Amino acid sequence: MRVRLKPVMRVRRADLFASIVVFLVALPLCVGVAVASGVPAELGLITGIVGGLVAGVLPGSRLQVSGPAAGLTVLVYEAVRAYGVGALGVFVLAAGAVQMGLGVLRLGRWFRAVSVAVVQGMLAGIGLVLIAGQLYALGDASMDVPGSGVGKLAGLVSLPGAVDPVALALGVGTIAVLVAWPRWRAGARVLPAPLVAVGLASGVTGVGGLDVRRVEVRGLVDAVRVPAADDFGLLMDVGVIGTVLAFALIASAETLFSSAAVDRMHSGPRTDYDKELIAQGAGNAVCGVLGALPMTAVIVRSSANVRAGARTRASRVLHGVWLLLFAALVPAALGVLPVAALAGLLVHAGAKLVPVREVGSLWREHRGEAVVFGVTAVAIVATNLFEGVLVGLGLAVAKTAWDISQVHVQVQESLEEDALVVRVSGNATFLRLPKLLDALEALPAERDVRLDLGGVRHLDHACAAALAGWAAGHQRKAQVRDVVRP
DSSP, X not given: OOOOOOOSSOOOHHHHHHXXXXXXXXXXXXXXHHXXXXXXXXXXXXXXXXXXXXXXXXXXXXSOOEEOOGGGHHHHHHHHHXXXXXXXXXXXXXXXXXXXXXXXXXXXXXXXXXOHHHHHHHHHHHXXXXXXXXXXXXXXXXXOOXXXXXXXXXXXXXXXXXXXXXXXHHHXXXXXXXXXXXXXXXXXXXXXXXXXXXXXXXXXXXXXXXOOOBOOOOOHHXXXXXXXXXXXXXXXXHHHHHHHHHHHHHHHHHHHHHHHXXXXXXXXXXXXXXXXXXXXXXHHHHHHHHTOOOOEEOHHHXXXXXXXXXXXXXXXXXXXXXXXXXXXXXXXXXXXXXXXXXXXXXXXXXHHHSOHHHHHHHHHHOHHHHHHHHHHHHHHHHSOHHHXXXXXXXXXXXXXXXXXXXXXXXXXXXXXXXXXEEEEEEEEXXXXXXXHHHHHHTSOTTSOEEEEEEEEEEEOHHHHHHHHHHHHHHHTTSOEEEEEOO
């Protein structure tokens, strides 16, 4: 009797090729996001490795790729600045637990109910703060980078006198390559733009012996910091809890929005949102244990995976293997990467987060949504990511409540009853109470009134109390006849 062992994961040639493409895209992005977040470059690679080897093997989405994302850079930088790199592991581990809880409770689908204007505003705000912060690194500025978004923007006034022209040229050249390279389709199919841009900048730096700041190399093992028992005491702080929730919710939202975009790019099985949340939570829990950056599904790497012809999850798992081999075998290669080039990479990524083209059409077609978008972006720049998103969500809820709270008041003369008939229809809520009372108080005080509420779909307590008060006051002057209630 023969026993045939079924392979755990079959690797097709298309998946192998796609994994190499994704690895080449992910490598400079992992390092760049880590440096911009204020942590050792190796921590970005660790997150990319975990994204492949842990989240990559779990069910949810087959083709989207996880790793450190530019969208969380601002939040991580603020957390590291406030609590130190040592506390990062606790934050990420707790955020992963929250994500797994959301997935187990089957709350993943509710992320699709978030206003698109809030999401776009969030990404725009992140992009603006990211660009403002990376402009300092773009020219190896000899000045401290302000902590707040407003401070970063205000500091740009004095930036020209503090930059290194050589580093600035290197960073601007990196951005130019990122913009121009995809236009050469034949070349872009072979090598991704981020790798070409950073590779050229590194080559120019090495060959020319340029005296610019480079990535500091510590080694993969030395960069790992397992959280100590005392570190978990930080979770008793209210501010830390807010940071953890921000990590979990924003990473989950970005992951699930990426899932929706990736699903539109292929005809295979759709994403199970709840399972994907559990997979992301498990990956972030492992990242937290290792003291690494938080992970999320990233649309740039995911789209590269799909376009490269990936068919199964093997491609995203293998990309994690290649990152691990690179970090373990040639860690010194990170030391040749100029920081200005990585800053250029992230300035380009931040610019892509700002939906410039969509703003005009949004203003023409949905001005209320455009206001929500703008307020969310400005609030993030003015305060921080978590508070800015809360402001955007609150405004979106208020706008929705205003939109659905439509009330119509129609006054007609009733010859049969010798009275005025006031017909109210729609949703009578406190938001429309001024309009309703203005119409009623404009009625002649000496006339009898019949109030017909048969067309009211919803009458809240504030409106009911106000109508009762108006009726009592009008009865003393005339008569309010049978009130027809909904």
